[in-house]
Amino acid sequence: MMVIARILATLVDLVLGIAMLVFAVMVIQPALVGLGLETTFSAAVVLLLVAAVYGGLQYFFMRSGQTIGKAFFGLVIVSTDKSRPIDVSIIFQREVFLKFFTVYLMCIPVLWNKPGAHEVSTHTKIQWLKYVRKTQEKEDYDV
Numbered sequence: 167m168m169v170i171a172r173i174l175a176t177l178v179d180l181v182l183g184i185a186m187l188v189f190a191v192m193v194i195q196p197a198l199v200g201l202g203l204e205t206t207f208s209a210a211v212v213l214l215l216v217a218a219v220y221g222g223l224q225y226f227f228m229r230s231g232q233t234i235g236k237a238f239f240g241l242v243i244v245s246t247d248k249s250r251p252i253d254v255s256i257i258f259q260r261e262v263f264l265k266f267f268t269v270y271l272m273c274i275p276v277l278w279n280k281p282g283a284h285e286v287s288t289h290t291k292i293q294w295l296k297y298v299r300k301t302q303e304k305e306d307y308d309v
Contacts, residue, residue: 169279171239172292178235179261183220190216228257232295240295247289260288 190212198208227234231242231252243260245252261284285291 168292168294169277171241173277175233175235175239175241178238179224179233182223182234183216186220187216224261225254228254228261231257233257233261236292241292242295242298243290244293244298245289246285246291250289252290256288256290260284260290 191209194215195205195208195212198211199205203211224233227237230237231244236242243252243257245256250256281291
């Protein structure tokens with residue numbers, strides 16, 4: 167079940183980004199060209215706008231150890247190295263540089279419930295959010 171949730175969460179993030187890009191190219195860029203901007207310049211503006219809006223939306227979720235897709239499916243990114251807490255920079259590295267730029271090839275081990283390269287290199291793993299909350303509540307109670 168975790169593998170399916172992880173794949174669907176990734177697809178949600180991917181489809182959301184593509185949908186935003188398609189909307190921007192189909193609606194915003196023609197409007198900018200209609201205002202007299204050069205096509206190449208308007209395309210650059212659209213790409214920067216999409217990156218800023220999508221990144222801003224994801225940043226809101228990354229602050230709590232998730233992406234939009236992971237939040238939708240109740241997943242959270244946790245550290246496998248207790249001396250290194252999760253922060254936005256680690257999640258950004260994991261989700262953008264290590265997943266996107268490797269075109270998901272290094273994520274294939276996830277299908278067999280093994281850590282992908284993006285997890286090994288950032289010392290992270292995915293857990294159900296409800297499990298993490300229960301563990302944190304128990305630790306708070308024990309203190």
